[in-house]
Amino acid sequence: DVKVTQSSRYLVKRTGEKVFLECVQDMDHENMFWYRQDPGLGLRLIYFSYDVKMKEKGDIPEGYSVSREKKERFSLILESASTNQTSMYLCASSLLKVEKLFFGSGTQLSVL
Amino acid sequence: AQTVTQSQPEMSVQEAETVTLSCTYDTSESDYYLFWYKQPPSRQMILVIRQEAYKQQNATENRFSVNFQKAAKSFSLKISDSQLGDAAMYFCVSSGNTPLVFGKGTRLSVIA
Numbered sequence: 001d002v003k004v005t006q007s008s009r010y011l012v013k014r015t016g017e018k019v020f021l022e023c024v025q026d027m028d029h030e031n032m033f034w035y036r037q038d039p040g041l042g043l044r045l046i047y048f049s050y051d052v053k054m055k056e057k058g059d060i061p062e063g064y065s066v067s068r069e070k071k072e073r074f075s076l077i078l079e080s081a082s083t084n085q086t087s088m089y090l091c092a093s094s095l096l097k098v099e100k101l102f103f104g105s106g107t108q109l110s111v112l
Numbered sequence: 113a114q115t116v117t118q119s120q121p122e123m124s125v126q127e128a129e130t131v132t133l134s135c136t137y138d139t140s141e142s143d144y145y146l147f148w149y150k151q152p153p154s155r156q157m158i159l160v161i162r163q164e165a166y167k168q169q170n171a172t173e174n175r176f177s178v179n180f181q182k183a184a185k186s187f188s189l190k191i192s193d194s195q196l197g198d199a200a201m202y203f204c205v206s207s208g209n210t211p212l213v214f215g216k217g218t219r220l221s222v223i224a
Contacts, residue, residue, distance in 0.1 A: 040121070042216035043203065043214040045212075097209070099145070101157070106155045
């Protein structure tokens with residue numbers, strides 16, 4: 001069965017810390033995405049990648065960066081965590097650019 | 113840029129009854145897909161139904177069906193014979209040549 005795994009379900013960090021959110025997929029998908037989910041705002045795209053070593057900014061990239069050194073792994077990095085980055089983070093992958101997304105179970109990040 | 117609008121933040125339905133969730137979208141793409149995703153309290157995003165824009169026939173999946181009005185850019189979801197397990201956040205999603213764009217969601221409650 002297809003699987004997208006996010007390393008942590010819950011995470012608590014301090015303001016100013018560097019935070020890594022890891023995502024691994026086992027489906028050999030080319031495309032991977034990071035979304036942020038906030039109540040009343042739906043899912044907003046942070047960064048995405050259509051190939052290894054490739055990354056593109058989504059709608060809200062400020063304060064974030066990403067790394068994709070291997071096809072199966074897409075990491076989201078908060079260089080200096082701030083309280084307004086407290087949110088649910090969802091990783092997803094897809095075989096085709098406009099096709100169905102497979103989601104991880106999310107990481108609820110709290111920045112104190 | 114694509115936009116997706118869900119005008120009903122919350123809805124409720126009696127068990128065994130039928131409910132319709134509304135969605136409108138805007139896209140300049142000629143070829144695109146539309147989706148409804150469900151997110152239960154477990155937070156796992158689940159694909160409910162998919163519609164290719166070039167197909168005139170409305171998609172159906174068991175108790176779930178859509179009313180796709182291409183000219184009006186409307187894509188509503190009908191849930192028949194509602195069950196307690198249908199209680200979730202529902203997201204309308206549009207996809208063209210850019211990554212999937214999510215609406216803000218409709219929270220559906222099912223009353224026993």
